Amino acid sequence: MVGFVLTGHGDFSVGLASSVKMIAGPQEEFDVVPFHEDEAGEFPQKLADAIAASAERNDGVIVFCDLMGGTPFNQAMMNTQVVPGVEVVAGTNLPMLLEVLTTRTPESTTQELVDCGRRVRLRRPGPVMDFWQSVLSACAALLILIAIMGVVYAIYSAVKAKKQKAYFAELHASLRKGQRVAFAGGLYGKLVRVGEETCDVEVKSGAVIEVSRYAIQVISR
Numbered sequence: 001m002v003g004f005v006l007t008g009h010g011d012f013s014v015g016l017a018s019s020v021k022m023i024a025g026p027q028e029e030f031d032v033v034p035f036h037e038d039e040a041g042e043f044p045q046k047l048a049d050a051i052a053a054s055a056e057r058n059d060g061v062i063v064f065c066d067l068m069g070g071t072p073f074n075q076a077m078m079n080t081q082v083v084p085g086v087e088v089v090a091g092t093n094l095p096m097l098l099e100v101l102t103t104r105t106p107e108s109t110t111q112e113l114v115d116c117g118r119r120v121r122l123r124r125p126g127p128v129m130d131f132w133q134s135v136l137s138a139c140a141a142l143l144i145l146i147a148i149m150g151v152v153y154a155i156y157s158a159v160k161a162k163k164q165k166a167y168f169a170e171l172h173a174s175l176r177k178g179q180r181v182a183f184a185g186g187l188y189g190k191l192v193r194v195g196e197e198t199c200d201v202e203v204k205s206g207a208v209i210e211v212s213r214y215a216i217q218v219i220s221r
Contacts, residue, residue: 001028001029001059001106002059002060002109002110003029003058004061004100004101005033005047005051005062006030006032006033006063006092006097007032007033007034007047007063007065007072007076008034008035008066008092009070010035010036011034012066013033013035014032020094020101024098029054029058030101033050043072043075047063047075048079051076051083052083055084055085055086059109059110060087060110061085061086061087061110062113062114063079063087063089064089064092064097065089065092067090068090073090087110087114089117089118091121096117096121099120100113100120103116171217171218172213175194175199176194177191177192177194180220181216181218181220182216182217182218182220183216187203188203188220189202189204189209190202194213197212198211198213199211199213199216
């Protein structure tokens with residue numbers, strides 16, 4: 001049989017082992033060696049003892065770690081040089097561990113179980129993950145579309161403002177006495193005086209009012 005040793009930072013291994021027990025029940029030849037910062041000096045020996053003991057009882061040992069390059073992984077790799085038949089698998093998660101545990105039989109080899117774990121780790125995400133990936137992709141596409149529309153609107157507004165500025169500059173420069181003009185509020189009148197900043201406008205009642213020349217919107221004739 002192949003023995004399993006589960007290790008990782010903090011309570012990673014303890015929590016994962018608890019989940020395995022809840023889902024699949026107690027497991028044979030399944031040792032847990034957590035790595036806590038306050039026990040860093042004792043951890044290498046604890047892990048080495050667990051691996052050596054499992055190797056004596058079994059035909060091989062697989063050490064499951066959380067992160068490649070972390071202390072648990074590095075210490076496990078050092079033990080592969082001392083104890084024969086030891087393999088190390090990094091990136092362990094619950095689906096991988098459950099798959100390997102349920103696949104393991106007394107006749108299983110170490111390499112077969114390592115390959116099984118790697119296949120699970122590389123397996124394509126399930127329907128739930130596909131759904132959320134689709135949602136995220138749709139959101140990203142929507143945000144890109146909104147951004148493009150914002151850029152187009154900004155360009156359109158800038159062009160429109162430029163045209164309006166040019167139109168009013170030409171209009172206000174061409175104001176002459178006697179012209180009939182209109183204002184934004186719908187008021188019409190005839191220019192009787194054109195000044196640099198203001199104009200005098202005669203309305204239908206005969207009254208003459210002084211207005212800003214820049215309030216004039218249209219020259220009707």
